[in-house]
Each structure stands twice: as structure tokens, then as C-alpha cells.
Amino acid sequence: MSEISLAQQSFLEEKKRQRNWVRAARILLFLLFLVLWEGAARTHLIDAFIFSSPSRVYNTFVGMLLDKSIFLHVGSTLMETLVSFLLVILLSLLAAVLLWLCPLLSKVLDPYLVILNSLPKSALAPLLIVWLGANQKTIVVAGMSVAIFGSILTIYTGFSQVDTEKIKLIYTLGGTRRDVLGKVVLPSSVPILLNTMKVNIGLCLVGVVIGEFIGSRQGLGYLIIYGSQVFKLDWVIMSIVLLCIMALVLYSLLQVLERRCQRHV
Amino acid sequence: MDPLLTLSHISYSYHDLNGETTALSDISFSLEEGRFLAIVGPSGCGKSTLLSLICGLLEPSEGEIALNGLPLKQASANIGYMLQKDHLFEWRTIYSNVTLGLEIQHRLNEHTRKNVDDMLETYGLSSFRDSRPSQLSGGMRQRAALIRTLALEPDLLLLDEPFSALDYQTRLSVCDDIFGIIKKEQKTAILVTHDLSEAISMADEVLVLSRRPGRVQKKQPIHFEMEERTPLRCRNAPEFKDYFNLIWKELNSNV
Numbered sequence: 001m002s003e004i005s006l007a008q009q010s011f012l013e014e015k016k017r018q019r020n021w022v023r024a025a026r027i028l029l030f031l032l033f034l035v036l037w038e039g040a041a042r043t044h045l046i047d048a049f050i051f052s053s054p055s056r057v058y059n060t061f062v063g064m065l066l067d068k069s070i071f072l073h074v075g076s077t078l079m080e081t082l083v084s085f086l087l088v089i090l091l092s093l094l095a096a097v098l099l100w101l102c103p104l105l106s107k108v109l110d111p112y113l114v115i116l117n118s119l120p121k122s123a124l125a126p127l128l129i130v131w132l133g134a135n136q137k138t139i140v141v142a143g144m145s146v147a148i149f150g151s152i153l154t155i156y157t158g159f160s161q162v163d164t165e166k167i168k169l170i171y172t173l174g175g176t177r178r179d180v181l182g183k184v185v186l187p188s189s190v191p192i193l194l195n196t197m198k199v200n201i202g203l204c205l206v207g208v209v210i211g212e213f214i215g216s217r218q219g220l221g222y223l224i225i226y227g228s229q230v231f232k233l234d235w236v237i238m239s240i241v242l243l244c245i246m247a248l249v250l251y252s253l254l255q256v257l258e259r260r261c262q263r264h265v
Numbered sequence: 266m267d268p269l270l271t272l273s274h275i276s277y278s279y280h281d282l283n284g285e286t287t288a289l290s291d292i293s294f295s296l297e298e299g300r301f302l303a304i305v306g307p308s309g310c311g312k313s314t315l316l317s318l319i320c321g322l323l324e325p326s327e328g329e330i331a332l333n334g335l336p337l338k339q340a341s342a343n344i345g346y347m348l349q350k351d352h353l354f355e356w357r358t359i360y361s362n363v364t365l366g367l368e369i370q371h372r373l374n375e376h377t378r379k380n381v382d383d384m385l386e387t388y389g390l391s392s393f394r395d396s397r398p399s400q401l402s403g404g405m406r407q408r409a410a411l412i413r414t415l416a417l418e419p420d421l422l423l424l425d426e427p428f429s430a431l432d433y434q435t436r437l438s439v440c441d442d443i444f445g446i447i448k449k450e451q452k453t454a455i456l457v458t459h460d461l462s463e464a465i466s467m468a469d470e471v472l473v474l475s476r477r478p479g480r481v482q483k484k485q486p487i488h489f490e491m492e493e494r495t496p497l498r499c500r501n502a503p504e505f506k507d508y509f510n511l512i513w514k515e516l517n518s519n520v
Contacts, residue, residue: 165348171322172346173366173417183365187356 052237060234061242074242077208077219080136081250084143085204089197091144092151099152100159100185101177117149122210134215142211147203151196158192159185194258201250209243220246267334268295269342269453270319270421275328276478277314288314290478292328296421296453303456303464305512306474306482312457315479316423319455320346332421345419349426351410353398360385360394363413370417377416384412388446403431404439411443415450422447422454428463440467440496461516465508466496473515483515 004012034054040046041053048056064070099106125142132138162185170180212221220239227235275292278285288311296302304312317323319330321337321344332340353362363381367373385391388408390401398406407427414422427443428436444467447454458464464471465487473483489502499505 163352165350166352166354168322169348169352170369172320172348173369173413175369179369183369184354187354190356 049231050233052234056234057238057241060238064238072218073220073223073239074246076136076216077205077212077221077243078246080139080143080208080211080219081201081205081246084140084147084208085197085201087140088144088147088151088200088204089193092148092155092196093193095152096155096159097181099156100181106156113149113153117153121146121207125210125214128211129215134217136216138215139208139211139219143204143207146207146210147200150203151200154196154199155189155192158189162188190261194254194261198251198254198258201254202247205243205247205250269298269333270455271295271329271331271334272319273329273331275315275318275325275330277311277318277323278326287478289318289325290480292474292479292481294472294481294484296455298420298453299451301447301454301456301467301469302472303458303468303470304472304474305458305461305464305516306479307476307516308459310474310477311479312459312474313425315474316346316425316455316457319421320344320423342420343417344421344423345414345417346423347410347414347425347427350430351398351406353401353406353409353413355398358395358397359390359401359409362398363409363416366413366417372417377418380418381412381416384415388412388442403435404442407431407439408442408446411446415446415452420453422452424454424456426458427456429458429460437497444496461509461512462500462505463496465505465512466499471508471512473512482518483512485512485515 037051038054041048041051041056061070064073099109121142124145128138128141128145132141166184166188167180170184175183208219209221209224212219213225216222220243223239224236227233227239272295273293275289276287277289278287280286292315294302304315306312314323318325319337330337332342332344353359354365357365360381361368363385364373364378367377367381382391385394390405390409390412393401393405393409398409401409410427424443428440431439440463456464456467468487471485471487472481473485474480475482485508487508489499489504491498491502
């Protein structure tokens with residue numbers, strides 16, 4: 001690229017302007033929302049006791065930052081989410097490989113997986129508490145339960161959609177079914193795996209919060225439930241804001257990972 | 266001398282819920298070392314199935330396939346199979362793509378590596394060793410796919426419409442290219458194609474299969490009066506038209 005023509009230059013500038021405009025509009029929208037919220041609370045258009053306000057959320061956050069209790073809550077929710085996310089990825093990958101290796105097994109299990117996948121997992125949470133007790137293990141299992149069945153189905157579908165000619169190639173080169181798995185099926189499923197991860201991180205967070213609602217003494221889910229019971233709605237709204245930020249950060253991290261993988265392919 | 270490959274009375278049927286279909290019926294032919302056989306026939310006559318049988322991916326319902334006089338399963342001979350598309354893996358470099366077969370058969374050693382290096386050098390791909398397949402042209406990709414097959418040092422080469430995914434112009438030059446490589450490496454080859462001109466321009470003998478169930482309808486030896494034969498020159502030779510008409514008539518005789 002030595003010389004860029006004028007037309008190309010103006011095209012690039014136009015694109016850049018558009019990008020900047022979108023970014024600015026996003027930030028403005030956010031600020032507008034904050035200003036309206038704060039303004040409505042200050043002028044008593046809405047009841048700040050129930051709807052809170054940005055400044056109250058901020059003060060609550062700083063307060064909990066100072067007494068360090070926020071680290072406990074954010075830390076345990078984050079930890080539980082990460083653990084259940086990693087377990088979901090590992091287990092669903094293993095399960096999908098197993099299903100791929102035994103097509104008969106996958107035929108037998110298919111309806112069960114579909115039912116378990118569509119089951120509202122919040123229905124399981126009370127049972128899990130009774131079975132496993134009110135501890136972090138239960139929360140992790142609750143987080144996993146939301147994501148794992150869909151994850152198995154998606155990864156397995158990805159496996160079975162691998163080009164049959166590519167599989168034939170491995171056989172013509174004298175390979176076995178294990179070579180097919182290792183040389184074609186797994187590598188070509190990397191994009192699907194990354195996509196599943198992006199979906200799963202959100203689902204695990206949902207499951208963990210559901211679990212914390214019912215059986216926990218710490219975590220943002222606990223803070224939401226406890227806050228609503230004692231009418232400390234500043235806690236509730238601050239926790240929701242923190243959950244939003246957490247979801248955003250986790251998702252962005254996976255996006256970075258995805259981009260790095262794509263560069264390698 | 267014994268022929269390299271002998272098929273005697275091969276039949277093949279496949280089953281599905283709608284019933285049994287006979288794809289190939291009573292196919293017999295033999296192929297001597299160093300020869301180039303082309304198989305043509307209407308689509309769906311079981312040409313590709315025949316290659317899968319020879320390669321051992323499928324078992325014939327009846328009949329025997331022998332390599333160097335031994336039944337296929339006991340024969341130690343190596344068979345290389347080249348598919349319609351190159352199927353180079355985008356997640357591997359060109360070098361690790363062409364060594365894929367060696368990797369699978371655990372035969373990556375100094376000798377085979379050198380062999381691959383030499384072929385990459387000879388066939389103009391050595392500067393693309395570390396490139397990704399998407400950076401190569403269609404013809405180069407096909408060449409890489411051939412090197413992947415040849416890296417296993419096959420005694421017999423099976424080509425399943427290897428040029429059909431290419432556009433016409435590329436096809437003619439890649440055809441010349443691949444033919445040159447096969448002749449230079451002195452390989453015995455079977456080419457399956459639906460393109461008559463391709464078959465005539467490359468082969469020493471053309472086998473015409475009938476409609477399903479495929480039978481051997483005609484074996485047509487091909488001979489061109491020229492010193493250094495290339496597919497492109499054959500296409501311009503006076504005999505070409507005659508062979509074309511002969512086989513064309515044969516193909517259409519039982520429609």
C-alpha cells in the first residue's frame with residue numbers, strides 16, 4: 001500500500017466519522033439516562049427510596065468498597081461463575097466427544113438432552129439446595145445446570161456437521177476414527193466452541209445468581225434478594241449494575257480470545 | 266509381468282430403507298504398472314464407488330480385488346487417493362497439510378521429510394511452506410493436495426475428478442501440471458472423470474462404464490503419435506477427435 005487514492009481516502013474518513021458518531025451516541029445515551037434518572041430522583045418525580053438514583057448507587061458502592069464487603073460479594077459471584085463456566089466447557093466437550101464416538105448413544109440420549117435443555121433450570125435450584133446443601137458447590141452446580149445441556153447439543157451438532165469429504169480424506173490417508181477426531185473434527189469445531197463459550201458465560205452467570213437467590217450468604221444474587229427483603233433497594237440496583245459490568249467484561253474477554261484464535265487460523 | 270491391480274467380477278450394492286441398489290455389476294479389468302487408466306461414464310454409474318472399493322474404504326459385495334497378485338487386505342502396497350476438492354485444512358500451514366498423511370501413519374522421518382521438501386521445491390511450492398491454504402491459487406492448492414498424496418509414496422494413485430472444482434482455464438493448465446508430476450514420479454494412476462476430453466488427453470486406456478448398475482461397456486486403448494505427450498498437446502492432435510467420437514458414441518449407445 002504505497003499510495004491511497006483520494007476517493008479511498010474520503011471513503012475511509014467517512015467510515016471513521018461514522019464509527020466515531022456511533023461511539024459518541026452510545027456514550028451520550030448512557031449519560032442522558034444517568035442524568036434523567038438522577039434528575040427525576042432529585043425532583044421527586046420518582047421515589048428515590050424505591051428507584052434509587054445514580055448518586056445513591058455510587059455512594060452505596062463506595063461505602064461497601066470502604067468496608068470491603070463488596071469484594072466478598074463480587075468475588076464469590078465471579079469465582080462461582082468462572083468455575084461453573086470452565087466445568088461446563090470441559091464437561092460438554094467431553095460429552096460431545098463421547099456422543100460423537102458412539103452414534104448409537106447419541107440417538108438414545110437425544111430426547112433426554114432436548115428435554116433437559118428446555119427445562120427451566122430455576123425449577124431445579126430448590127432441589128439442588130436440598131440435595132447438596134446451601135454452599136458454594138450448589139451455586140456452581142446451579143450455574144452449570146443452565147448452560148451444560150445446550151452446550152453439549154451445540155458442540156455435538158457442530159461435530160456432526162463436519163464435511164464428510166474431509167473425514168473421508170483422513171481415511172484415504174490411512175487414518176482411524178481417532179485421527180478423524182483429532183485432525184478434523186476438533187480443529188474445525190474451534191469457531192463453534194468459541195461461540196458456545198460466549199453464550200455459556202452469560203448463562204452461567206444467570207444460573208449462579210439464581211443459585212445465590214436461594215442458598216447463599218454472599219454474592220451479588222444474595223445481595224439482591226437480601227436487599228429487596230429489607231428494602232435496601234440501593235443494594236439491589238447496585239448489584240444489578242455490577243452484574244451488567246461483570247457480564248460485559250467476561251464477554252469482552254472471550255471476544256479477545258476469539259479474535260486471537262481467528263488470527264491463528 | 267503380473268499386473269499391479271486386478272479386479273475380477275466386482276459387484277457392489279448398497280442398502281437403505283427404500284431397498285437395495287446395485288451400483289456396480291461384474292466389473293473386471295487389470296492395470297499394469299506405470300499405466301494411466303481413465304474411467305468415464307454417465308453420472309451416478311458408480312465411478313467414485315469403484316475408487317472407494319479399490320482403496321479399501323468399501324468392501325465389494327462380490328468379486329476380488331488384487332494388488333500385486335495379493336488380495337487387497339494382505340497387499341502391502343500403498344494406495345493414494347485424491348479427492349475432488351483439495352480439502353487443505355485452513356488451520357494448518359501448507360507444509361503441515363502436505364505432511365498430514367505421514368503424520369497420521371507415523372512415518373515422519375528424515376527420509377520422508379526430505380522427499381516432501383524436494384517435491385515442494387520441484388513443484389514450486391517451497392516459498393509457500395508456511396502459508397495458509399487460502400493464500401494459494403486453485404491450481405497451487407491442487408498441486409499441494411497431490412504432494413500430500415504422493416508424500417506417502419503410493420504405488421497406485423486414484424484421482425476422483427480432481428479438476429472438477431476448478432474453472433476451465435485453470436483446469437487445462439492444472440491438468441497438464443498434475444499429468445507431468447504423475448509421469449515424472451512414474452506413478453500408476455486411475456482417473457475418474459465425466460469429462461471425455463480430459464480422459465482421452467491423459468489416459469493410456471479409457472474404460473467406459475454403462476448406466477447404473479455400472480458395467481464395463483468398452484475398453485478403449487488410447488495412443489498418440491507424439492514424443493513428449495502432454496494433455497494439452499493431445500487435445501490438438503488429429504487422433505483426439507476420432508477417439509472422442511468413438512467414446513462419445515459408446516456412451517450414448519444405450520441411452
